[in-house]
Amino acid sequence: MGPVMPPSKKPESSGVSVASGLSQFYQASSITRALQEAEEMDLALPTIKLEKGSIEDEELTNLNWLHESKNLLNSFGDPVLRSVSPVQDLDDDTPPSPAHSDLAYDAKQNPNCKPPYSFSCLIFMAIEDAPSKRLPVKDIYNWILDHFPYFANAPTGWKNSVRHNLSLNKCFKKVDKDRSQYVQSSNLARKSLLQKKQGSPATRSVLGYRLTSDGEPTRNSPLVSSDPKEDHTYSFAKSSSSDVGEEAHCDGSEVDEADVEEDDKSKIKKEPKEWSVDALALAQHKKRQHLTKVKQRVASDTLPLKKRRTEKPPESDDEEMKEAAGSLLHLAGVRACLNNITNRTAKGQKEQK
DNA sequence: ACGTCAGTAAACATAT
DNA sequence: TATATGTTTACTGACG
Incomplete structure (x- = not known):
């Protein structure tokens, strides 16, 4: 007979904490720094290399979305955070749909609407919004509550999710x-x-x-x-x-x-x-995601060419770094042109078939 | 069908 | 001791 587990469940929401030495802080690497890095790697907005003549509608959308995302970055200082696009649910393959790009989520006007951001994104924004770029969990809670009233009445457990995310997500590092x-x-x-x-x-x-x-x-x-x-x-x-x-x-x-x-x-x-934030861990994570998707795409698109899946083309360090930087941008809500190019080439291949 | 991912719940450990 | 914080596992559903 296994011992009956005592319900050691803890109340998640008991408003105020007494002690909380606030010893734990969270720090995110600056998005703008990510942008800078990417810029140095020729991935920044000004260096988007899509030839204008060949831009397709979809890519144009991406371009617009890029700029929109940059506005989003600039709006991080704005506590209201209105009319921004979710940076989370967009992957490398699909262009942001109108549903995304047109979405104007106003947390103040939709206090009961669950924000279209993942927890990692919320945390990131919270940290990024802090002058010191670091926050104790408690302040992360508060920031989220301040900006997204939804959580005030949300079922308890979201704090657990925040902590879970901080702990699990390798882009958040405790130092x-x-x-x-x-x-x-x-x-x-x-x-x-x-x-x-x-x-x-x-x-x-x-x-x-x-x-x-x-x-x-x-x-x-x-x-x-x-x-x-x-x-x-x-x-x-x-x-x-x-x-x-x-x-x-x-x-x-x-x-x-x-x-x-x-x-x-x-x-x-x-x-x-x-x-x-461990930027590289993040980049690697995103890179894995990207590769997974590429793999899936290859798998579905080029069934006859199974070989290609196994022998993935070796990437040069440069390529790797570019992808890493691109991934950083992805986190920041910016789709690197690299992905566009990748998509285009993939698409091109597909169409050529 | 499968793998990946994010969200959620929960158990547990540790710190205050 | 109670609570806050942190870690880990397991499960689920969405998605491609």
Whole structure:
């Protein structure tokens, strides 16, 4: 007989919190920075390379939508966020339908209407709207509530979804509150720090993240080795609460955990945490999505050519980077011209058949 | 039919 | 101890 689970369900919405040290912050990389990066990679709006003569209606729509999206980006500072298109439900293949592009969602006028944004998008907007580009979960809640009254009366559980999203979505990263300074400090400092208070027990994640301390052009930071898998190395160690596998080394040098006495590992957790966006993880995620779709398209379009599915053309680093940047734009609600081109070529191939 | 994704619920762990 | 926060798993439905 399995023990009956006690209903340890927690009330999700009990308005106010007492303690909440607000130690957890979330930080998003700036959309504009994403734009910048893409611009540097020849993917920005001004460098859209669709030859005007050959633009089809659909692509024209995409172009318009691109500019619309840029307006959306510019409107992030506007707390009202009216008349914007959802950036979430558009994929790489289908052009935004009129239903999308014409949709003017006004949260104020439709307080009972569920916003057409995914939670990740909401979180992203919330963070992006914060001057410091970082927010504690609590403030994320509040931002969402402020801007989307729907959630005020929504069934509880959306906060759980927010947390779930923050935790699951690899583009949100938890780092120390004063991480920016922390990162800039020398490794020695960090090491001594670690020795002193030996890192928080459960700070998994990070490893090689480019921590976007404001304004810094982070693009030359080594492109994260964020293998999705490495995030889960903890699995087993969990039982021994003090020995979580992952460490919070955030940049290059490794502070070998072994250096630290096991005893010191007891209670450190002094560094408050914040979250940053791992742009590359995000890009890789989006890239996977894109590739999946391409694959599906190929599968459905070129059935006779099954081979093509298995032997995917090797991509050069440049290609990869372009796709990554494109993916960033995608997150920001901007469809990179790369996708247009891809679509066109795919379509062209299809039509040529 | 299948895989992927987002949303949701829930259990559980940890921090305050 | 209660609550907030964070992590993970499982399930579902939409979608291509």
